[in-house]
Amino acid sequence: MNAAVLGTGVKGKIGMFLSTVTNSLDAKGRVSVPADFRATISETPSKSAFDGIVVWPSLDGAYLEGGGISLLEDFQNSLDEREHYDAERSALQYKIFAASRQLAFDGGGRVSLPKDLHEYAGLNGKVTFVGLGRRFEIWSPKALEDRQEGLLALARESRHLLKTVKPSGASS
Amino acid sequence: MNAAVLGTGVKGKIGMFLSTVTNSLDAKGRVSVPADFRATISETPSKSAFDGIVVWPSLDGAYLEGGGISLLEDFQNSLDEREHYDAERSALQYKIFAASRQLAFDGGGRVSLPKDLHEYAGLNGKVTFVGLGRRFEIWSPKALEDRQEGLLALARESRHLLKTVKPSGASS
DNA sequence: TGGGATAACATGGGATTATATGGGATACAA
């Protein structure tokens, strides 16, 4: 981990996903997206008219990652700098773009999580949204608890990375 | 092949092709284009009135590539920046423009895949659409499974390519 | 600052619509 991880170089008005919220998953597979997250999505400009979230299975474990459609648009822009048949580009496109789902909000701000995603993340009645800035994660509350172990220690060791002023040479 | 040759310079509202969907190919050679993909196509502006998808054999394997008509318009714009008889330009024109088909939607959002394209992609009863952002791929489910080999590991190693913030020099 | 009024939010369930898919009828070309 290096300083770039927390570096900011953001331009324009972009909301952030913050806080951790647990909501319930009903019998139809629906779950309310936290209101704060919905606000973040609607205030972040995007090229797409899509009103909802995008979710895909994490590459790292049994949980989901997600964000607004603008997050994927940023990924797209990054990948466009590579050649069309570049292996690394393809791998990311397959594992993120092809693996993701567009989940539209219903009138009450809920989305329905497809069954295969339930299963991937081991979801069962309750769902925890973890705000991580530009994106968020979706966990089974139990699995998230396990993951917390060890994070505190690492966060303490890494405190020196926190800066309240942008480094002058930051390119991000 | 150079990425710049096929680079896109899209402006305005555009949708993205996301997720992976398997539909069935009936006895008449018809297959439903996933509703999300149709929505993406209809929300992306184009100079053409054509309502359907454009498909051509991949240059890289036994599968098809496709997108909305606007994708081909973007390719055209990129190629226009080259000399008329430039070798790369000609090659791409032959292998993509000349090899591609315009497949119109029927009333139910299906297209008929020509038999030679079936055969090229080894399609047989089932057809998988793979959303990759600006374009999509069409695979035989079995062949797609094989293709996944090693992709997860490569995607994990390549994650550093994904940036959520545009480089400061980006013009977009 | 207390406390009632109002609004926002999360959630349940039934009604309605969209989607994928099959099959027949019709137009067209070789």
Place this chain on the structure above:
DNA sequence: TTGTATCCCATATAATCCCATGTTATCCCA
């Protein structure tokens, strides 16, 4: 004709819309 492609309609399933409700948070005024 004979095969091919297009259009139209039917249907089971799945997804979405819509309304109702309890709860929490926020506002407003005395």
